[in-house]
Amino acid sequence: LGLHINLVSKSGTNNLHGAVYDYIQNTALNASPFLNPPGTPKPIQHYNQYGFDLGGPVYIPKLYNGRNRTFFFASYEKINQVQQANQGPVSTLTPAMEAGDFSFLSGSQQLIDPFTGTPYPNNKIPASELSSSAAQVAKRIEQYIAPPNLSGSTNNLNVNYPNNLFINQTLDRIDENIGDRVRLFVRYHWQNLSIVGGDPFPTDASYGPTNTRNTAVGYTHIITTNLINDFRIGFNTVSSNNLNYFAVNNLTDAGTKLGIPGFNSDSIYKNPGIPSINFDTYHEAGNDASN
Numbered sequence: 001l002g003l004h005i006n007l008v009s010k011s012g013t014n015n016l017h018g019a020v021y022d023y024i025q026n027t028a029l030n031a032s033p034f035l036n037p038p039g040t041p042k043p044i045q046h047y048n049q050y051g052f053d054l055g056g057p058v059y060i061p062k063l064y065n066g067r068n069r070t071f072f073f074a075s076y077e078k079i080n081q082v083q084q085a086n087q088g089p090v091s092t093l094t095p096a097m098e099a100g101d102f103s104f105l106s107g108s109q110q111l112i113d114p115f116t117g118t119p120y121p122n123n124k125i126p127a128s129e130l131s132s133s134a135a136q137v138a139k140r141i142e143q144y145i146a147p148p149n150l151s152g153s154t155n156n157l158n159v160n161y162p163n164n165l166f167i168n169q170t171l172d173r174i175d176e177n178i179g180d181r182v183r184l185f186v187r188y189h190w191q192n193l194s195i196v197g198g199d200p201f202p203t204d205a206s207y208g209p210t211n212t213r214n215t216a217v218g219y220t221h222i223i224t225t226n227l228i229n230d231f232r233i234g235f236n237t238v239s240s241n242n243l244n245y246f247a248v249n250n251l252t253d254a255g256t257k258l259g260i261p262g263f264n265s266d267s268i269y270k271n272p273g274i275p276s277i278n279f280d281t282y283h284e285a286g287n288d289a290s291n
Contacts, residue, residue: 009171009173009187010055010173011055011071011073011173011185012055012058012072012173013055014057014068016056017055017056018052018054018055019052020050020051020052021050022048022049022050024047024048025047026045027043030042035088035158036086037158040158043083043085043086043160045081045082045083046082046083047079047081047082047083048081049079049080050077050078051076052076053075054074054075055072057069057070058070058071068177069177070175070177071174071175071176072172072173072175073172073173074171074173076170077168079165079166080166081163082162082164083162083164084160084161084162085162086161089150089157091153091157092146092147092148092156092157092201092282092283093142093145093282094148095147097153098139098142099130100126101123101124101125102124102125104123104153136259137258137259137260140257140258140259141274141277141285144201144203144274144285144286145201145283145285146200154281157283161199162196162198162205163196163197163198164195164196165193165194165195166195167191167192167193167194168192169190169192171188171190172187172188172189173185173186173187174186180222181221181222182220182222183219183220184217184220185217185218186216186217187215188213189213189215191211191212191213192209192211192212193210193211194207194208194209194210199287201283201285203244203245203274203285203287204244204245204284204285205287206243206244206290207244207245207247208241209239209241210239210240210241211238211239211240212236212237212238212239213236214234214235214236215234216233216234217232217233218232219232242289242290244272244273244287246266246273247272247290252270252272253266253267253272254266254273255274255275263275273286273287275288
């Protein structure tokens with residue numbers, strides 16, 4: 001399956017024409033989201049889309065007058081979207097859980113010692129087991145788990161996080177008439193795009209640079225009144241990536257430093273990050289769809 005799209009770019013004319021524009025959204029003008037807890041500030045949204053376009057005949061004083069023959073069209077656009085998103089409350093570990101206290105589960109679930117098969121009294125893991133090498137790995141993982149800001153053992157974290165978009169792009173074109181029957185054009189499109197996809201856990205964020213370059217050449221020849229040759233050729237390149245927090249901040253061995261036996265692929269293969277850690281009903285730590 002594939003998709004083919006034909007686009008027609010604007011060309012210059014014998015008259016000089018242009019436009020300047022600016023579109024703005026701002027936090028002060030927005031309503032508070034439905035899921036925002038009462039009394040909390042509105043998520044930040046600063047959106048600014050501005051640019052210009054200009055087209056006309058190519059004219060170089062005392063050297064060249066392209067009226068009826070050579071035309072240009074140039075444009076530039078910049079989009080800055082600095083805003084915050086909120087997916088509503090998620091569940092995260094409480095300080096008591098990190099200290100081995102799961103007594104809130106009493107009456108519904110019973111924690112079992114995986115080595116002996118015996119229940120933990122009152123669902124509390126003894127302090128002696130929290131000093132083992134495996135427990136130290138867990139402690140290192142906990143540094144990447146955001147603490148709660150609401151009460152309770154579930155749905156206890158509600159935060160705004162970045163959801164940013166930045167685009168720089170330009171579209172430029174030159175047209176040349178050769179007599180009344182032949183027309184040539186060259187068009188160039190350049191775009192740099194960068195996103196920040198945040199997360200309730202800051203180290204789970206994604207950063208997506210995408211750079212696009214597109215060049216097209218067209219040749220149209222009116223051979224007879226009912227026969228036209230229209231030739232187009234183009235070249236397009238796209239460079240894209242989805243980077244995680246660790247790659248962007250050059251933390252190349254964070255996963256290795258966790259001390260998980262056999263886990264050192266981030267250091268060996270230059271692919272920064274930590275393994276994805278999932279707890280049932282709790283928010284995931286780690287970004288497994290990045291790099």
